[in-house]
Amino acid sequence: MLIRSMSPKVISTDEIGDIKDVEAIQYGICCGIKGIFTAHGNNLNDISLNPALKSLIEMYVFDRIITLDKSKVDRIGKIYRLDKNKKEYII
Secondary structure, three states: OHHHHHOOOEEEEOOOOOHHHHHHHHHHHHOOOEEEEOOOOOOHHHHHOOHHHHHHHHOOOOOEEEEEOOOOOOOEEEEEEEEOOOOEEEO
């Protein structure tokens, strides 16, 4: 309802975790909306273990996936970038 009534350019959500979150993200993307999303996981493989997140990763929804370094507060761990030509995430 929010997407239809407010027509946002960007949506942001914390802790994607279940299929309802994924459905809302897919709907927003189909409407041309960009997004910033968070989820728990240590690396791309770890994140892919969550079935809901796995479907978004396999659809190449994300341009970038950024992990945080657990050993240091507020430090970036790895940045995975989508190579649209190869259809894969690279570091």
